[in-house]
Amino acid sequence: MARRNRRPLGPLDLRTQAILRAVIEEYVTTATPVGSQALVERYGLGVSSATVRSILAELEANGLLTHPHTSAGRIPTDSGYRFYVESIVEAVPLPAVEQLMIRHQFGQVEFASEHWFRLAATTLASMTRSAGLATPAKPRDAHIRRIDLVAINERMASLILVLREGAIKQALVTLEAGESIDQPTLNAVAAILNERLVNQTATRGEARLGSLREDDRVEQLARRVGDRVVKVVREYDAATIEEVFSDGLLNVMEAPEFAQSDKLRRVFSALENRAYLGQLVGTVAGAGRVQVYIGHENQPLDMRDVSLVLAPYGRPGHAIGVVGVLGPTRMSYSQAIGTVRFVSGLMNELVDHLYA
Amino acid sequence: MARRNRRPLGPLDLRTQAILRAVIEEYVTTATPVGSQALVERYGLGVSSATVRSILAELEANGLLTHPHTSAGRIPTDSGYRFYVESIVEAVPLPAVEQLMIRHQFGQVEFASEHWFRLAATTLASMTRSAGLATPAKPRDAHIRRIDLVAINERMASLILVLREGAIKQALVTLEAGESIDQPTLNAVAAILNERLVNQTATRGEARLGSLREDDRVEQLARRVGDRVVKVVREYDAATIEEVFSDGLLNVMEAPEFAQSDKLRRVFSALENRAYLGQLVGTVAGAGRVQVYIGHENQPLDMRDVSLVLAPYGRPGHAIGVVGVLGPTRMSYSQAIGTVRFVSGLMNELVDHLYA
């Protein structure tokens, strides 16, 4: 038999694809290497185990499967999963019953974006038995919706900044020696700032602060606070990611591949790796559809044992967030993709509803 | 030799205490059962290993130490740690250098309670090499500081509620068919509500809504929104605990006692056990000083392998929060108690500063 060297992933024979698919689906459910015998028994392939063996060898030569050791069955490589996700499997749409159930849950919760994305993470976690991830929708350039100043004591006031995209930012303003601090003055300052800054972005807002007079006590204070407002909005704009909320990590920890505690630890620190998650989220937000990151496709070492299925939600051009799941590379990609697609679609509806 | 039955923890011989202390401190650093030989070698006890052995046997009879198996050294029981914490060890005050370092870190961060309690958790985690825990300061009966209404679209408005204790709550208000929705109307409603509800608790505020007229369009809306405000404040009051922020769980996961992955999983789910943590936080908030919960003293099974050192901060009667650490039962209680005491003291200062 001609053993071919690893060829550049050309089109695969239909039967070969079917066997790759069988191996992956069997391995996903059993978590143990799958042998030629098991395949012919359980998947009615109509050929003998010897034939299957030669195909398995071919798939291995192509880098889609491996051996843990000589006398073990095959397990998919990351490339194998990649090929499966790209070419073989079609995303399974979420069953109608479960769609209804999720819609119901979203109906139960109060109408606030903060609740939504947490619920999305929780829902994804329980549906896929993996860890669910979600970030709040974050705009590219936030618009100021409302500015409020509340006196705390003689020298400090709390600045409350409502953004059009639903986020609320808070900052403490410390007043200088000569400045007034009573609530009426603060109200006057807030009025000035609201008049000038509402519906503005940081950059446009900053320009509109220029005309404030330096000789007027209130306008001078308004200018200082206004600068602060601009600064807070700028910081918010610059932050790649506000927060990644995750739920259901325990699901992932129960997977047998993480029975060794160092692997388990790695999974955990993967989820703490906010920097990388933040970066991914940025990419996904730009991509506009479900993205899959499998095992070694993730650069950080901690992430090499896990896969991510992520999708953006929100309104392109306005605010974008990301939802998805994190699980072992041995996960049911078809189910995960279907579920993530549905949940991100649902989130889209909700956001639209809010903007309509 | 008279083997006494487990006696009710009477006063212990000074030398016996010294040996218990030595066992605990040795075990805390080495994480392996400690034998009589090691004790005489490393702790200059001035007696032979045989003598130490008989004392160890006595401590074991008292339930303060155990054996993993016949030919192993001794390890402390939870009662042993308890006795140690109560009677033997005095909390080590944090070294001045580290006090300064922590103060410096708090100086770097922006003056906002939200940042503080997160920083407190992070600091505790890195100082004690355990998981740091912190909750925001939460009042018993929150006072309304400011109410704001921002129109979102024709039918919805965002209600923003600033509480005197620093928290901000947000809710969505859906308007009924006939109601106005423009921002000027909302401003008028907010003005009415601010006039009546500012500096009130939920209960007192509710009473002051009674006089709003039903026949006036704006006052009627104010009443509806006001009811909502009261409801949100009530919910906030009722919540035992807002949020437990934790950091540095990886520190704990590295402890050798959690090398087995099921134990590791248990530690993780312990930290997810918000219900129990919330309950503890309530108790600690009432207690007023550093509290230690050791291993089996925690009811939940997940918590049986870990200890908590917690302390309240804030102003009794106003707002109270909790900071502390979670680590393996084999932790350095003296250091943990010292560090937690210092950080809670520091948080007290900061809160005082804000209220002054």
Added chain:
DNA sequence: TGTTGGCACTCTCCACCATAGAGTGCTAAC
């Protein structure tokens, strides 16, 4: 009465070995 050296005993840990079982790769025949 408390302390000590001595000693037998117990238990874990580790390395080693043998065996059973699973699954492969190869070959020869169809």
Added chain:
DNA sequence: GTTAGCACTCTATGGTGGAGAGTGCCAACA
């Protein structure tokens, strides 16, 4: 191209046998 057969390899499992650590007890001693 497919298949049956077979030798081969590697893991997993369980049993064995020291080596080592540390105890508990005892008899002697201050």
